[in-house]
Amino acid sequence: MKILKKVLIFVFVCAFLLLGVACGTDNGTDDTGGGTEKGGTINIFLPIDSDSETAFKNVGNAYKKMKKAQGVDVNVVVRSSQDPQGYYTAVDGLLKNPDKQDGDIIQANTVSQYYGTGALVDFTPYLNTPNAYNGNKVWKTTLREDAYRADVKTQHIYNLSMEGNAFVAFYNKDTFEEYGITPPTTWDEFIDILDKLKNEVGYTAPLGLNFDDAGLESNNFNWVLQMYMDQYFRDMIDAAHSQEGDYSYIPEIDADDVWQYDPTDPTNDSPSGYTYNFTRVVNEYFKEGSTFNTASARFAELMGNLKELASYASTTYSNVIIRQRFNNDALTVSNTQKFELNNRVAVYLLRLDYITDHQKSLGQAMGKPNGVVPTDELSDMLGWFKLPAMPNNGGAGAPAADNLRTLGGPDHHPLALVNRNAEKTELCIDFLKYLFSPQGFDEYYRHYKNLGKVCAMQCYLKDYELPEEVSIEGETEFEGDCSTNPYRLFATYYSENTGILATGGMLQDLVNAQISKYLRAESGTEWNEYGAEILRLMKDAFPNYAEWRGLKETSLDWYIGSDVSFATDPMKS
Numbered sequence: 001m002k003i004l005k006k007v008l009i010f011v012f013v014c015a016f017l018l019l020g021v022a023c024g025t026d027n028g029t030d031d032t033g034g035g036t037e038k039g040g041t042i043n044i045f046l047p048i049d050s051d052s053e054t055a056f057k058n059v060g061n062a063y064k065k066m067k068k069a070q071g072v073d074v075n076v077v078v079r080s081s082q083d084p085q086g087y088y089t090a091v092d093g094l095l096k097n098p099d100k101q102d103g104d105i106i107q108a109n110t111v112s113q114y115y116g117t118g119a120l121v122d123f124t125p126y127l128n129t130p131n132a133y134n135g136n137k138v139w140k141t142t143l144r145e146d147a148y149r150a151d152v153k154t155q156h157i158y159n160l161s162m163e164g165n166a167f168v169a170f171y172n173k174d175t176f177e178e179y180g181i182t183p184p185t186t187w188d189e190f191i192d193i194l195d196k197l198k199n200e201v202g203y204t205a206p207l208g209l210n211f212d213d214a215g216l217e218s219n220n221f222n223w224v225l226q227m228y229m230d231q232y233f234r235d236m237i238d239a240a241h242s243q244e245g246d247y248s249y250i251p252e253i254d255a256d257d258v259w260q261y262d263p264t265d266p267t268n269d270s271p272s273g274y275t276y277n278f279t280r281v282v283n284e285y286f287k288e289g290s291t292f293n294t295a296s297a298r299f300a301e302l303m304g305n306l307k308e309l310a311s312y313a314s315t316t317y318s319n320v321i322i323r324q325r326f327n328n329d330a331l332t333v334s335n336t337q338k339f340e341l342n343n344r345v346a347v348y349l350l351r352l353d354y355i356t357d358h359q360k361s362l363g364q365a366m367g368k369p370n371g372v373v374p375t376d377e378l379s380d381m382l383g384w385f386k387l388p389a390m391p392n393n394g395g396a397g398a399p400a401a402d403n404l405r406t407l408g409g410p411d412h413h414p415l416a417l418v419n420r421n422a423e424k425t426e427l428c429i430d431f432l433k434y435l436f437s438p439q440g441f442d443e444y445y446r447h448y449k450n451l452g453k454v455c456a457m458q459c460y461l462k463d464y465e466l467p468e469e470v471s472i473e474g475e476t477e478f479e480g481d482c483s484t485n486p487y488r489l490f491a492t493y494y495s496e497n498t499g500i501l502a503t504g505g506m507l508q509d510l511v512n513a514q515i516s517k518y519l520r521a522e523s524g525t526e527w528n529e530y531g532a533e534i535l536r537l538m539k540d541a542f543p544n545y546a547e548w549r550g551l552k553e554t555s556l557d558w559y560i561g562s563d564v565s566f567a568t569d570p571m572k573s
Contacts (some may be wrong), residue, residue, distance in 0.1 A: 017137055018423035039073035041426050046080055046413055047087040047110070053080040055447045061445045063434050067548055076431065077102075095119045098418055104428050108159030114428045116154040121417040122159040123148060126429050130183065131435035146410055146481060147460035150272035160415045160432065163457035165408035166478045167223050168384040170348040172325070174333035177205065183385035187305070190388050194312040194347065197306075202341045205314035208322040208348035211519055216512040217495065219319050220349045223407045224387070225306065229491045230405055230482035231389055232302045233292055234398035237261060237269040239284045240276040240486045247569045248277045263398045266405050266480025276486045279297040279570050282559040286539065291396065292487070294531040294538075298394030303518065304392050304529045310532070322348060327361055349387070351408060352476070355456040358382065375454050379472035386475060405480035411457060438464055445470055494545045502541035510537050
């Protein structure tokens with residue numbers, strides 16, 4: 001198969017590179033060792049805000065100064081775009097005509113269609129070479145795995161990420177201290193805390209979790225649902241992994257003596273560590289008696305737990321209102337302004353990067369200089385904890401204890417390198433090695449340090465601690481990312497395309513309506529009828545989904561119960 005041939009060639013080439021055999025790469029250079037004696041200009045073009053732009057300029061200036069001391073003339077130019085569509089158009093034009101436009105380091109996730117085409121530099125061989133700016137350690141070993149995710153189709157690496165996001169539960173430290181509450185480590189403790197806040201303290205809706213259309217489609221409830229789906233259905237990676245005879249099988253990584261399903265390993269389904277068969281995913285989900293789909297007993301158990309969680313949240317709050325209510329709680333404790341308990345939220349479920357918004361909105365409300373709460377004050381006020389795993393998972397999935405994987409992963413600005421020529425690649429790789437080093441990270445965060453702005457994202461540089469001035473107390477290292485589970489094909493109900501039709505309208509709207517009805521129904525309501533209706537809607541929409549995905553076969557029956565389909569690539573190209 002085409003993918004098998006590509007990956008085998010890749011493995012063969014990398015083996016020679018690691019043995020020190022001089023062989024050329026599509027990067028236009030055979031020198032992957034780091035360090036350069038040649039100067040030139042490095043053009044960084046990213047869709048970033050003014051703070052990030054300044055941070056990159058700090059890194060560029062420090063690198064330029066260091067190289068000048070070595071007798072190497074280097075210039076680093078940083079420019080940004082605040083227009084997402086304009087940026088996409090610009091970098092697409094750049095890659096089509098690289099000789100006519102400036103731009104070397106760009107945002108990777110806007111140009112993924114160019115992966116494997118030769119337009120972008122494959123970082124794979126360079127990551128296996130020493131980084132002179134980090135003790136000559138092999139570059140790859142100094143980074144967390146999520147910093148260099150392999151492309152699923154090519155198994156090559158075209159993006160590098162400095163930091164990543166995660167989904168957590170924020171809380172006000174003074175509120176917890178006032179009522180003798182400590183952050184939970186188990187699901188039962190989490191429910192007990194919410195119960196105390198609602199029924200003993202008097203919060204009307206202590207939990208910030210919204211059920212409006214935004215919350216169900218792409219906001220915090222949707223993310224919570226995906227995380228717990230991964231816990232309950234982690235074993236989908238075992239059921240769907242490529243087996244001998246499958247079109248997707250790669251012996252070097254998929255053979256039984258190489259890869260085994262391990263539910264205790266949060267990185268067991270790393271995209272570079274195994275492959276899965278798309279048709280096995282579809283078959284396992286839709287076949288008669290499946291334990292994975294919405295009509296299964298496992299799914300009913302999952303939704304029962306979520307319904308209990310939802311009982312501590314408002315059924316009418318939007319995410320904007322929740323944010324206001326959470327800010328009100330913090331302001332109340334600070335004695336800046338008084339709010340009744342029915343106007344406050346004690347625990348807010350959201351992404352880590354929310355902290356910067358919270359710091360700014362509180363700073364403005366409290367009249368702080370520059371409209372920002374100093375990081376040390378924010379650290380005294382705001383804390384967060386990882387969402388705990390549910391106690392049950394239908395006897396399958398992942399073990400409950402300490403093994404709930406977050407949703408988030410690499411940040412929104414992974415870096416890609418335009419493949420121009422050997423000399424330019426050598427220069428840019430050297431700069432990126434400097435950027436991904438303690439010195440480079442120090443220079444990057446110096447701007448935020450000077451402003452007193454918090455940076456709470458996961459740091460992907462190992463053995464590096466964020467400066468005290470930009471960090472607040474809380475866990476920022478998370479094992480695994482639930483988005484790597486192939487179950488996510490269905491976890492969002494085909495929502496990678498919100499225009500998929502089912503009988504009666506758009507699938508996502510129809511499914512969300514069923515979830516919303518269940519969450520709002522009185523206590524004791526069974527999930528069964530809702531789950532059965534969602535499964536019917538998803539089956540009905542599959543032909544439209546298949547057409548959109550570019551599948552050869554649009555009939556669901558083709559994917560179910562036939563070994564023939566496992567050996568056949570379902571994609572048209």
